Structure formats: structure tokens, C-alpha cells
Amino acid sequence: xxxxxxxxxxxxxxxxxxxxxxxxxxxxxxxxxxxxxxxxxxxxxxxxxxxxxxxxxxxxxxxxxxxxxxxxxxxxxxxxxxxxxxxxxxxxxxxxxxxxxxxxxxxxxxxxxxxxxxxxxxxxxxxxxxxxxxxxxxxxxxxxxxxx
Amino acid sequence: xxxxxxxxxxxxxxxxxxxxxxxxxxxxxxxxxxxxxxxxxxxxxxxxxxxxxxxxxxxxxxxxxxxxxxxxxxxxxxxxxxxxxxxxxxxxxxxxxxxxxxxxxxxxxxxxxxxxxxxxxxxxxxxxxxxxxxxxxxxxxxxxxxxx
Numbered sequence: 074x075x076x077x078x079x080x081x082x083x084x085x086x087x088x089x090x091x092x093x094x095x096x097x098x099x100x101x102x103x104x105x106x107x108x109x110x111x112x113x114x115x116x117x118x119x120x121x122x123x124x125x126x127x128x129x130x131x132x133x134x135x136x137x138x139x140x141x142x143x144x145x146x147x148x149x150x151x152x153x154x155x156x157x158x159x160x161x162x163x164x165x166x167x168x169x170x171x172x173x174x175x176x177x178x179x180x181x182x183x184x185x186x187x188x189x190x191x192x193x194x195x196x197x198x199x200x201x202x203x204x205x206x207x208x209x210x211x212x213x214x215x216x217x218x219x220x221x
Numbered sequence: 222x223x224x225x226x227x228x229x230x231x232x233x234x235x236x237x238x239x240x241x242x243x244x245x246x247x248x249x250x251x252x253x254x255x256x257x258x259x260x261x262x263x264x265x266x267x268x269x270x271x272x273x274x275x276x277x278x279x280x281x282x283x284x285x286x287x288x289x290x291x292x293x294x295x296x297x298x299x300x301x302x303x304x305x306x307x308x309x310x311x312x313x314x315x316x317x318x319x320x321x322x323x324x325x326x327x328x329x330x331x332x333x334x335x336x337x338x339x340x341x342x343x344x345x346x347x348x349x350x351x352x353x354x355x356x357x358x359x360x361x362x363x364x365x366x367x368x369x
Contacts, residue, residue: 081260084268087235112229118296119274120232123267130266148266152300 074100074131082127088120090127093164097139100131100167106160116159121196125153125206128167129192133210136169140179143215149189151208163198170207178212186214222248222279230275236268238275241312245287248279248315254308264307269344273301273354276315277340281358284317288327291363297337299356311346318355326360334362 074095078085089108093101102124109120126148137144169175170191181188189211196204222243226233237256241249250272257268274296285292317323318339329336337359344352 082258082265084235084257084265087232088267109232110230113293113295115295117230117232117271118278118299119236119267119271122270122274122299123265126267126270145261147261147263147306148303150300150302151266151270152298154298155296158295 095131095135097136100128102128103164105162121159121204122153124165125194128165128194129208132167133192145213145215147211149209149211153206155204157203159198159203161198163196165194165196167192167194182212188212243279243283245284248276250276251312253310269307269352270301272313273342273344276313276342277356280315281340293361293363295359297357297359301354303352305351307346307351309346311344313342313344315340315342330360336360
């Protein structure tokens with residue numbers, strides 16, 4: 074998963090994104106303060122937002138890989154609350170917002186080639202929750218390779 | 222303004238952020254596709270979100286500089302809609318969400334040392350609106366330098 078992120082979204086290398094774990098239940102990513110610092114010695118909001126998006130995206134991506142790989146997964150809408158300043162290295166934990174919606178999502182994707190699902194992330198810094206994020210994602214089935 | 226962003230939020234250099242203009246009415250920032258690309262050859266959502274935050278933050282920052290400089294300005298909450306894939310270099314235009322709220326914001330900041338205001342950004346790519354962002358920001362007056 075780390076190699077996937079660093080190769081496919083090069084900016085994640087610069088953000089210093091590391092994958093702590095990426096499973097169907099949750100994806101845990103981390104990033105250092107240093108690469109993402111602002112002039113208040115806290116994490117820049119855009120970097121916090123980026124890690125939150127990646128964690129939420131990753132948990133859907135991992136689940137989709139178990140199902141089928143040729144899917145395009147993009148973010149459609151997001152909300153984020155920056156609850157506390159992020160003063161050190163930080164972690165994002167991404168999970169599906171409602172795991173009971175997964176079977177319907179997969180069924181719709183299979184039938185219509187396109188389906189929506191929500192995932193959320195919480196951001197932690199030194200064991201304290203510092204932000205929360207919710208994102209709506211759209212998955213689109215891509216044509217099979219070699220198909221015309 | 223460009224020097225300020227690049228020096229104070231170093232990740233903006235890597236994102237390739239440029240300041241087209243930064244005035245009290247609006248702040249216009251741009252960034253290239255290349256530094257922010259994902260595996261779909263479009264802009265990574267976290268990069269789009271970062272430029273949107275910076276444009277909204279900048280327009281409040283520029284206004285605050287006209288008023289007083291020793292203010293800490295942080296994002297508290299944001300929503301973003303990713304309306305279309307961003308397939309080329311892109312621009313964010315940040316404005317206050319409601320300019321008539323500025324005088325009350327400044328008065329509250331002056332009286333209580335802390336006040337909230339909203340700003341929004343639209344993202345454009347090849348003359349088409351591709352995303353919109355709204356952010357709630359909090360300004361906090363910092364102690365004067367040398368004060369104890």
C-alpha cells in the first residue's frame with residue numbers, strides 16, 4: 074500500500090506519508106510534523122486534510138481490491154473539523170462510515186458500473202483526537218484491459 | 222505573499238503554489254498538475270483541498286494585515302465539493318463568504334481577542350469550475366512583541 078501511494082500519488086512522498094496498516098477494517102497512515110509544518114509550528118491544514126483523505130480513500134481501496142481491481146475511486150465531497158492544533162507527528166485512521174452499506178455498494182457498482190460510499194477519518198496526535206473528516210467517494214468500474 | 226507562503230508553509234513550495242494576486246477583495250493562487258498528480262492523471266484531492274484552504278486563508282490574512290499584523294489565523298472547519306476531475310494546472314480564487322461580516326469580525330477580534338469568519342474558494346481548471354470550498358476560520362490576537 075505504501076509503495077502504491079508513493080508511486081501513484083508522488084506528493085505523498087513529500088508529505089512523508091507512511092502506512093501503519095491497511096486492512097479492510099481500517100487504514101492507518103502517519104505523517105511527520107516537519108514536512109507539513111506551518112508558521113505556527115503546527116501542521117498545515119492542507120496536509121492534515123490530505124492525510125485524512127488518503128486514510129479514508131485507502132480503506133475503500135483495500136476493500137475494492139479484494140473484490141475487483143479495475144475501479145477508479147474518487148472523492149466527491151468532504152467535511153473536516155480541525156479540533157485542535159496538531160503540534161507533532163500525526164496519524165489518520167480511516168474507516169467506512171457505515172460498514173452495513175458495503176454489500177449494497179458492491180452490488181450497485183457491479184450492476185451499474187458506478188456507486189457511492191462514505192468513509193471517515195479521525196486524526197490523532199500524541200494520543201489525542203485533533204481532527205475528524207468525512208468523505209463521500211464514487212467508485213467507477215473501468216473497462217477490462219484489452220476490451221474494446 | 223508568495224514569499225510568505227513559501228517561507229512559512231514549506232510544503233507550498235513542493236505543491237508548486239504561485240500567487241497570481243492577493244488583495245483584500247480576493248486572493249488568486251495557482252498550482253501545476255505535475256506536482257500534484259495522482260494515478261488517474263488528475264489532481265490529488267488533498268492538493269486541491271490545500272490550494273483551496275490557502276486561497277481562503279490568504280484573503281483573510283491580507284485583510285488582517287491592513288488592520289493589524291499580530292494575529293494567528295487558523296482553519297476550524299471546512300467543506301469541499303470536488304465537482305469535476307482536475308486534468309491540468311489549476312487556480313483557486315478565495316473570497317470572504319460575506320463581506321458585510323468583516324466590520325463585526327474586526328470589532329469582536331479587537332474586543333475579545335478572538336473572532337470567527339468564513340471564506341470560500343472556487344477552483345478553476347481551463348476556465349471551468351472544478352471544485353468549491355467553504356472554510357470557517359478563527360483569528361486570535363497575539364500578545365504584542367515585547368509585552369509580558
